Amino acid sequence: MSKMARRSVLGGLLAAGTGAGVRAGEWSERPVAWIVPFPAGGGSDLFARPIATHVTNRLGQTMVIANVRME
Numbered sequence: 001m002s003k004m005a006r007r008s009v010l011g012g013l014l015a016a017g018t019g020a021g022v023r024a025g026e027w028s029e030r031p032v033a034w035i036v037p038f039p040a041g042g043g044s045d046l047f048a049r050p051i052a053t054h055v056t057n058r059l060g061q062t063m064v065i066a067n068v069r070m071e
Helices: 003-021 043-059
Strands: 031-035 063-067
Touching: 003 043, 031 043
Parallel strands: 031 063
Antiparallel strands: none
């Protein structure tokens, strides 16, 4: 796994883990975007989507995966 992929994965896990203590009303009504710096359908994307679904269900806050090509 590349260094960039590890950072993306670790950032996602950190974002998923910090939501446990969030109280109602602290999040905005807009969806939260999780930027995955790799193409859709790749390993990072397949890893991020189930986590985003779990965070959405747990927090009640919509989380959107944005696949953005970074150069």
